[in-house]
Amino acid sequence: MSSNGARRSKAANETMPLDTLGRPLHDLRISVTDRCNFRCTYCMPKEVFGREYQFLRREQLLTFEEIARLAWIFVSLGVEKLRLTGGEPTLRRDLPKLIEMLRGIDGLRDLTLTTNGSRLGELAQPLKDAGLDRITVSLDSLDDAVFRAMNDVDFSVSRVLDGIDAARRAGLAPIKVNMVVKRGVNEQTLVDFARYFKGSGSIVRFIEYMDVGTTNGWRLDDVFTAAEIVAAIDHELPLEPAEPQYRGEVANRYLYRDGSGEIGVISSVSQPFCGDCTRARLSADGRLFTCLFATTGHDLRRLIRDGQTDVEIARSLRSVWTRRGDRYSELRAAQTPGLGDKPEMSYIGG
Numbered sequence: 001m002s003s004n005g006a007r008r009s010k011a012a013n014e015t016m017p018l019d020t021l022g023r024p025l026h027d028l029r030i031s032v033t034d035r036c037n038f039r040c041t042y043c044m045p046k047e048v049f050g051r052e053y054q055f056l057r058r059e060q061l062l063t064f065e066e067i068a069r070l071a072w073i074f075v076s077l078g079v080e081k082l083r084l085t086g087g088e089p090t091l092r093r094d095l096p097k098l099i100e101m102l103r104g105i106d107g108l109r110d111l112t113l114t115t116n117g118s119r120l121g122e123l124a125q126p127l128k129d130a131g132l133d134r135i136t137v138s139l140d141s142l143d144d145a146v147f148r149a150m151n152d153v154d155f156s157v158s159r160v161l162d163g164i165d166a167a168r169r170a171g172l173a174p175i176k177v178n179m180v181v182k183r184g185v186n187e188q189t190l191v192d193f194a195r196y197f198k199g200s201g202s203i204v205r206f207i208e209y210m211d212v213g214t215t216n217g218w219r220l221d222d223v224f225t226a227a228e229i230v231a232a233i234d235h236e237l238p239l240e241p242a243e244p245q246y247r248g249e250v251a252n253r254y255l256y257r258d259g260s261g262e263i264g265v266i267s268s269v270s271q272p273f274c275g276d277c278t279r280a281r282l283s284a285d286g287r288l289f290t291c292l293f294a295t296t297g298h299d300l301r302r303l304i305r306d307g308q309t310d311v312e313i314a315r316s317l318r319s320v321w322t323r324r325g326d327r328y329s330e331l332r333a334a335q336t337p338g339l340g341d342k343p344e345m346s347y348i349g350g
Contacts, residue, residue: 016077016317019290019324026247027081027279028074030067032098034284036088038116039152040140042180042209046152060285064094066304068101070282071108073314081110083136087284090119096130103131112136114178118155120163124170135167136176136205141189142196150186164202175202176264182209183224187232194233198260205251205264211293226267230254233263247276280321288317290324 016025034056039046062070071082082102089095090113102111110133117137127135137160141147144157167175177197181187190206197204206229209222233239233254242253242262251264252271281289286301298320303313 017322028079029083029085029281031085031284032089032092033087062286064098075105075107084113096126099130099132117160117163121166124166128170135172138178140179141186143189146186177204180207181224183222187224207266208269210268223269225270226265
């Protein structure tokens with residue numbers, strides 16, 4: 001038996017319990033870097049993440065071997081899906097090597113990646129060859145002027161669309177395309193966005209502008225709600241609601257009535273879905289967060305580098321999940337005060 005196989009069988013002697021709200025852990029999102037080549041105004045505003053900003057040092061990042069080891073343990077405890085995030089994950093050197101390491105995990109059903117699409121032209125085929133199943137691309141408008149203003153580095157829409165085409169040719173499908181909708185910025189382009197991808201085989205997901213982190217100047221008035229998004233599209237491209245495909249699915253699904261595909265709408269602000277959340281997040285420096293809006297993380301890097309065994313780490317993970325009671329979006333919706341500062345999206349991953 002390989003060392004990985006031995007590790008897997010030992011860790012699997014204990015299973016992951018439910019959290020305090022009866023939720024299992026099925027989905028782990030792994031940030032591989034806190035760096036990004038975009039400065040999207042709702043995520044990494046340039047006035048905060050400028051030239052002087054101190055990103056994580058190389059020695060602070062989990063190595064590929066450490067990421068793979070933790071992933072083995074998580075999967076042995078019941079995780080079925082791994083999603084690589086950032087920052088921008090394609091900036092991490094030799095990323096296909098990590099994909100190949102993760103692909104070898106027995107019991108892993110889905111290995112995906114979220115990217116801004118800027119490097120897909122060159123990386124789509126190597127990522128697929130290494131074992132990546134599919135991708136999600138962040139693209140906030142097809143209006144080039146609007147998109148350049150939002151990414152704030154003058155990156156064109158056409159280059160992202162070229163990356164999506166490269167991913168489609170490589171077989172990274174179905175491709176999901178995420179659009180964050182911010183009132184007064186890009187909501188006027190969302191119907192054209194839906195129309196462009198309708199019938200293409202790609203699934204568009206519209207995301208309410210969320211209060212992740214503390215640096216993006218979030219205001220409730222800036223939220224273009226899920227109901228408004230659906231109404232705008234349905235007015236021109238008739239929709240009908242569809243059932244979720246699995247427990248914990250973050251997007252509400254809508255089918256085009258003419259049978260030409262579907263969209264999703266993620267409504268964390270106006271219609272919280274904490275009750276079915278089955279996700280956890282691992283930051284690039286090895287901190288485990290049990291909610292996108294959590295204020296503290298659990299240091300798994302220290303456990304690894306202090307020499308703890310896989311069984312000991314698995315027991316720590318079970319202990320963390322057993323105590324989990326996160327429901328930030330529901331609390332926010334109830335206007336509950338005192339929730340504290342939250343880590344930035346670029347650090348914790350989307």
